[in-house]
Amino acid sequence: MSLAVRVSPSSHPVVQALHAEWTKLRTVAGPAWLLAGVIALTVAVGAVAAGAAQCPSATCGIDPAKVSFTGLYLGQAAGAVAGVLAVGNEYSTGMIKLSLIAVPRRLTWFFAKAAVLTVPVLIASALAVAGSALAGLLILRGHGFTPAHGYASLTAGADIRAAAGAVLYLTLIVLLSLGVAAAVRDSAVAIGLVLGLLFLFPIVASVVSDATLARRLQQIGPLSAGLDVQATIGVKALPLTPWQGLGVVALWTAGPLLLGALALKFRDA
């Protein structure tokens, strides 16, 4: 009697890696719960913030998109946990050794993991942002955000850009977290670093009294730069243009991803 080992037909190793990572992601309950948490937190907090917002006059100067997306402050934390755990759990459970035996090309494994995580994260982000935008639309009209107060349309081009930018921002933060986790290999330290990085710049910017320095800090901080892409009013006064803001976040994501990839390649697992 012979033991037949069935190896999947000779598909490309990258496809195999992607398939394996997708199976891992799909069959563990954690990521699904976390992504559900991203959606729930973002929409719930956004709805509460919209409920608390009032625009009593034409000069209230409140940005309806930013109010609707207030929930991203919390939602991104859940997203960051998802990103950190995607790699952190491999290390904490020792799975990493098995994974690297299965896919000895470490960068292939790493980027397959990142790519596989990106798809559900993009979908969850889109749902979270769409939910918050919808809640904002329904609530804010009744709170003085009317054409009479200068809010002609809440679904103009700028609003669509803000929503698309918010989706991309959230996705980039998840990938940033994944990169940091790969670099430090410990989930707790990684999440502390990610949230510290996100929240450090706004805190620093709020205490420096030099306006130029404060503006510079907002240009380089991932959280404040990411908020620029969500702005729909006063765009000219922003420290960066909306897409530049998203570009800064993308650079912040590329750095840790690169660092994580290098650490993975040149370090014992």
Next chain:
Amino acid sequence: MTTRAVTPYRSQTAAGRESFWHLVHAEWTKFRTVRGWMIAMIVAVMAITAFVFLASNVSSSCSGSACPAPPTGPGGEPVQDAFYFAHQPLTGNGTITVQMTSLTGQAAVGPSQMAPGLQPWSKAGIIIKQNTSQGSAYAAMMVTGSHGVRMQWDYVNDTPGLTGSVSEASPRWLRLVRDGDTITGYDSADGTHWTLVGTAALPGLTSTVQAGLFAAAPSNGNTATATGIFRHIGLSWPAARWTGTNVGGSGANGVAVPGKLRQSAGAITVTGSGDITPLAGDGSVLSVQRALAGTPIGLIPLIVVGAMFITAEYRRGLIRVSLTASPRRGRLLAAKAVVIGAVSFVTGLIAAALAVVVGARILAGTGVPLWPVPALTLARMVIGTGALLAVAAVLALAVGTAARRSATAVAAAIVVIFVPYLLVLVPPLLPGHVGRGGFGGGGLSLVAREWLLRITPAAGFSVQQVVPQFSQVADASYSPNWGYYPLAPWTGFAVECAWAAAALALAFYLLRRRDA
């Protein structure tokens, strides 16, 4: 071949007699021998002290030398002291009594155009003041635009008297009695039945002081004046001529509109602008509280370590050994809480003491007006910061026990403590002005921000507040951005403690219920 008898190890502690302090000692040994955790404590101290240099690097908001420092009151606090004063000298003890029949006001509606408009804190009444220089000691009885009769003294004190506004039909009688360095204020609706409003001790008051009538109106962004009509003026000393003085002149710290004194048969009319209050309620006055701006950043490593203190045991399986050694699970959790709380308290204490000492020195050198902070308040601020960090770390430990996963626990603890604080720092956009911090437009309203600081663990930051809030300061914006919190210092801390207690209770329950 020889066989050697081996004496098996026997613990010195009798079974079931292990003391709680042994457990604490064991946990402390675990803590101190993990290098990363000790480093995290040092990082926390460094983060908090590094912020001192950022936060203390302030410069006066006006350029050049054309920016006089504000006067300071008897307590050393920066004050606004500008009003119109119709006065005469009073030597020794004496009493001044007046009947007020009217308080009206004018407010600017355009360049050099005034329209009737009384500010809520426009005021006119009688005052006994050391002299006519700014910042000198005083006590005053006054009628106000919409806050009734008040007695105020030495800038920071304010006591309400009769309510309602003043008119011909309902006049207000005011009286000040000077006895040495004590001044007592009375009010009355009819001039016969008097009610004590307040007693002011003005230590160091010289024998000769200036007593008389005054009027002031806070500008609220627009120039305003207040006019009071005084009748039945009764002085217990031989009356002299009234001298009119614009206290503070009309410079940067002085009155916006020079005042007027008109005397007619049976009545004196006094018109003035300016205000007599502490300078508080906005960003113009700083305090050493600024030196602690890095506390939330220092909190992050403490939260990480607090959560890992237990989640690392789950990850490594050490929890089983720990629970074998101490089968009473609640005691293990308590020992861990004691250790992480004490370590975080000491860390916070060292960081805050360093920050306050260095920050006070740097801020004093910048020349910006600084709110004087008594030693006791400084001690509360430093000890409070240690306690704030300790409770936050215990909260993280409890969340870690409940979640058992590092990343989830750390993120949850940071979200409940830190994100409310961050949302509070994001101010709403004011028209034509990109908010401080530049987040303009996305901020929550002041009301929403204050609620966040009442009900979330971020309320604990209240222990750092040192500048009091004064209800009598017109147009004060006691925004959290300027370091004002809606709760009293220890009340806010109690809210944070309640969160930690609730989390510990949940952790205790789950630790006992679940398999380890």
